Amino acid sequence: MQHWFNRQRYLIDYTVAAMARQRGKNLGLWLIYTTLIFVLASVILLGSALRREAAQVFQGSPDVVAQGLRMGRHEMSHAANIEKLQALRGAPRVEGRLWGYLYDTSSGANYTLQVPSPHEPQYALADGEAIIGEGVARLRKVNVGRSIYLVSPAGPFLNLKVKAILPEATALVSSDLVLVSDADFRRFFQLGADEFTDIAVFVRNPKEVTKVAEKVTIALRQHRVITKADVLRTYEAVFSWREGLLLALLSGAVLAFGILAFDKASGLSAQEKRDIGILKAIGWDTGDIVRMKLWEAMLVSLTAFLAGFALAYAHVFFFSAPLLEAVLKGWSTLYPRVALTPSIDGVQIATLGLLTVLPYLAAIVVPVWRSASADPDAVMR
Amino acid sequence: MLELTQVTKLYHEGQPNQVAAVSEVDLCLQMGAVTVLEGPSGSGKTSLLTLIGCLARPTSGRVALHGEALSGLPEQHLAQVRRSTFGFAFQRFNLITGLSVRDNVMLPAYPLGLPYAELVARADDVMAQLNIGHRAAFKVELLSGGEMQRTAIARALINNPAIVIADEPTANLDAALTTQFLDIVASLKASGKTIVMSSHDPRITRAQVVDRVVTMADGHIVSAA
Amino acid sequence: MSPVTARSARHTLPRRGSSLALGLLGVLLLACLAALAHTTWAQRQAARQPHLSAAMVQALRLTDLALFTEARYTRHLSQADTFSAFQDGPVALEHLPAGSLVMPNRTFPPSGFADAGSLR
DSSP states (O other), X not given: OXXXXXXXXXXXXXXXXXXXXXXXXXXXXXXXXXXXXXXXXXXXXXXXXXXHHHHHHGGGSOSEEEEEEETXXXXXXXXXXXXXXXXXXXXXXEEEXXXXXXXXXXXXXXXXXXXXXXXXXGXXXXXXEEEEOHHHHHHHTOOTTOEEEEEOTTSOEEEEEEEEEOOGGGHHHHTTEEEOOHHHHHHHHTOOTTEESEEEEEOSSGGGHHHHHHXXXXXXXXXXXXXXXXXXXXXXXXXXXXXXXXXXXXXXXXXXXXXXXXXXXXXXXXXXXXXXXXXXXXXXXXXXXXXXXXXXXXXXXXXXXXXXXXXXXXXXXXXXXHHHHHHHHTTOSOOOOOOOOOOXXXXXXXXXXHHHHHHHHHHHHTTHHHHHXXXXXXXXX | OEEEEEEEEEESTTSTTOEEEEEEEXXXXXXXXXXXXXXXXXXXXXXXXXXXXXXXXXXXXXXXXXXXEOTTSOHHHHHHHHHXXXXXXXXXXXXXXXXXXXXXXXXXXXXXXXXXXXXXXXXXXXXXXXXXXXXXXXXXXXXXXXXXXXXXXXXXXXXXXXXXXXXXXXXXXXXXXXXXXXXXXXXXXXXXXXEEEEOOOHHHHTOTTOOEEEEEETTEEEEEO | OOHHHHHHHHHHOOOOHHHHHHHHHHHHHHHHHHHHHHHHHHHHHHHHSOOHHHHHHHHHTXXXXXXXXXXXXXXXXXXXXXXXHTTTOTXXXXXXXXXXXXXXXXXXXXXXXXXXXXXX
C-alpha cells in the first residue's frame, strides 16, 4: 500500500514538473476552466436556491385563482362571480383580489399596487396610508412616517403616508409592493365598487382542489383557472428553463474550451512523445505512463472544478451573485435585495462535474495510449 | 551471460523503404566485461544496443539473459527488466528538459515506490560519485556537455543495474572529458558491472579498460575480437 | 539509512511538486465540504425560524416572486394572460430582456375544463 502510494506521488511529482515547463499556458488553461465552472455553477446554484425558495413560499398561495378573460385578454371580475363561487361546496373562503401595476415615471420602475385581505389585521390600512416593499422604499428614498406620491396615468394621484416597510427578508415576494386601502385603490384606478382583479379561492381539503377548480370553470365560463400547482410548476419550469438558456448561452464558451482542451491534448507534441519514449526506455511501463497522464488530467480538471464550485458558492450565497444580477435584472429598475438560503442541486452539480471532468480526462489520456504502448525505440525515433 | 541468437531487426517492414538495421547477428556478452561495438555510421551499432537493452524487440531471433528469453516477454515484465537490469545512457543524453539534474537521475527509480528520503539519498550518492552533486538543483538544459553526460550516466546507475549500455558516449566530448569517462567505466567495471558501448572513437576502442571490440558493418558482425 | 542520516536528509529534502498539488486539492476539497456543511447548517437555521415570506404569501394571497419587474407578464408569471406577451401584435417579437429569458406560462391555453395541469 505504501509502495503504491509512493509510486503515485512520484507520478504526480513528474506531472507537476512537466506542466511547469509551460507554466503560463497551463495556468491560463486552468483559469479558463475554473472560470467556466464558476459561471455555470453560479447559475445552477442560484437557480436551485430560487427554485427551493419558490417551492416553500408558495405553499401558502390561494388554492385556486379565477381570472376573467375576454378575447384572451384579462378582464375584471365582479362581485356576482364571487357570490357564485361562495355557493360551491368545499370552498370555505372566496375573496376578490385587488391588485394592479403602476409605472412610476419619477423612478422608472413598475410597482404592484395591492389591497390586503380584510382578514389580516397586521396589514390593516386607513385611507391615505401605505405599507411599501423595501425596493420601493430604497428607490424613492422614503422611511416610515414619510409621504410617498403616486400618480395614475388617468389623473388621480395618491398622497400616502408610509405606515410600515415590509421586511427585507421578504423582499423576494414583496420588494415592489405598495399596499393601500380598498377605497384608495378603487379611486386611484377608477374602479367600480363591485370590480375585482380576480378571485382567490381557498379549499378546505387539498385533495379536492382539482374538483373545486373544475366546478369554478363550470360556474364561471368566461374565467380561466390557475391552481396552486400551476403556480409551483411555473416557478419550477421557469428557473430550469432560465438555467437552460444561460447554459445554452454558455455552450459557446464550453465548446470553445472543448476545442482548446482537445487541441492541447488530442495530439501529443513531439516533445511529449520523446519524453514518453525516454521514460519507457529508463524503465517506466505503459501503466505508469498512462497513470501519469491520468494524474495530470485529474489534477487540472478536479482542482478547476472544485475551485470553480467553491467560488460560485461564495459568489451566490455570500455576495448575492452580483455578476449574475445584470443578467437577471434585465431592464428592471427595481430589483430585490435577496439573501437566499443555500441549496445545492446535487444532480446538476454532479452532471456539471461529469460533463467537464470526464471529457478532459479522455482528451488527455486517450492520445497517450498509442505512444505508451509502443516500444521505446519507436517512440524516440 | 547475455546471448543474442540470429537476431534481425527490420525497420519499415513490408514497405518499399524497408531496411535491415541488424541482420542475423549472433553475439555472446560476458558478465563483468567491457564490450565496445565499433563501425561506421549506419553499421547497426545503435540498433544492436537497443536490442540488447530491450528498448526494441527483434524482428526475428532471440535475446536471452542467463538463459531466459527476453524478447518474447510481455511489455510490463520487459519494463521491469529494463528498470532493474539495464541502465541506458543515450548518445544525445535524452534528458527530460525542464527538470532538474536530481529529478532526471531519480526518474528510473520512481516506479519502485521507495520512500522519498531514501531515493533522494540514493540519487545524491550517485551524483556525488560522478561529481555532479553540486548541480543537483540545476535544470539540465543549463548544463555543459560533460555535465549532461555524467547526469545521463548517473540516471543509468540509479537502480544499480548489472548491465550498463552507453551509445556513443564520447561523441560530443573533448579529450579531457573522454579520459574522465573512461575512468568512470573503469570504476564501474571494478564494481562488477557489465558495460556495453558503441563508438567509432579510437580513444575508446583502444582503451585499456576495454575487454572486447566487436566490429560491425551493414548490420552484420564482421569480427568479434 | 541511519536515523542521523535520515534526520539530516529530511532537513535538506527538496520540495516536491506533489506536495503542492495534493495540498491544493486538499484545500479545495475542504472548501467544498465546508460549503456542503454550510448549506446543511443554513437550511437547519432557516427551518427553525418562522418563514416570513411564506407567512406573507399566505396573508397577502401572493402568487409570484418580485424578481422581474420589467413587465406585467414577467412580474406575475403564473398569472399572465395570453394577450400581454403579444401586446404589441399577434406575432410581436420579444423586446424585453427578462421576456427573452421567461417562457410563456404553461397553463396556456386556458380551457373550460378542470385541472389545467392535464391540458398540456
